[in-house]
Amino acid sequence: MTLTPASQAIRPRPWQRSLTLALLAVAALLSAALLYSRLRNPQGLLGTAYSPGTGAPPLEGTGDNGQPLALSDFKGKAVAVFFGFLNCPNICPTTLAALERVRQTLPENQRQELISLLVTVDPKRDTPAELRTYVRYFSANARGLVIPASQLRDAAAAWGVGFEYSNVTAPDRYDVNHTTGVYLVDREGQRRVVWDYTQLNLTDRIASDVQTVLR
Structure with missing residues (x-):
């Protein structure tokens, strides 16, 4: 062998x-x-964190009270920004309801520090007055913003948001497909994190993100 x-x-x-x-x-x-x-993401935020020092692109238009409104007007508070429209069948009302649950989960002394801001991607149909009725149904701290159609697409693109009109059957009858993320802006006007729509049911985790950003 x-x-x-x-x-x-x-x-x-x-x-x-x-x-x-x-x-x-x-x-x-x-x-x-x-x-x-x-x-x-050293703070372990739930959503996708932005690099430190990422400023929030400007948002300016007419607020839900009919007066000029800009994102910068909320400096000193945290703002949850998302883009939607009033005829949205599910995503937009679900988002507003989820953000209000988050706000109610915060300690009482922080609840006034979180603003939900709905930027309409349908300025042709959504009036400031209608936006006010809509957003205030969900939260006393929610606001609506109408950006002129001529400026809207560029403003949305700066946030990485896209939208398109579909199923057009009449000048005022159509659907709007749009990006569904929610962008959290801190007190200094910096974008800190974006939550995917599918994460919005994680109320405690998102509330923890908000508290981290409010510190």
């Missing part, structure tokens, strides 16, 4: 070496991704 030298018996086969290298590469990639996530 021929004996195999010990050095040959323990030599890894080519496929074993390839597998080991692949596993090491995956581990390194995961470690790098985790490190990047911690550096970008």
Whole structure:
């Protein structure tokens, strides 16, 4: 019987070496991704965190009281900004209701520090007065903003928001498809985090994000 030298018996086969290298590469990639996530989101916010110093793009138009209104008018408070419209069948009312649950979850002394701001993507149909009735149904701290149609698309794009009109059957009969994220702006006017619509049912986690941003 021929004996195999010990050095040959323990030599890894080519496929074993390839597998080991692949596993090491995956581990390194995961470690790098985790490190990047911690550096970008050191406070462990639920949503997707923005890099420090990311300013909120300007939003200016007519408020739900018929007077000029700008996002900068809310400096000193946290603002949950989202884009929607009054004829929205589900996303927009669900979002407003979810944000109010978050506000009610905050300690009483912080509840007035969170504003929900609905920016309409349907300025042709949504009037300031109608916006006021709509948003105040959900919260006394909710506000509505109408940006002129000529400025709206650029203003929305600056936030990474898109929208389009579809199923047009008449000048005032159509649907609006739009981005559904909610953007949290801090007291200094910095974008801190964006929540996906699917996260809005995580009331306690989102309230924790708000409290972190309010500190």
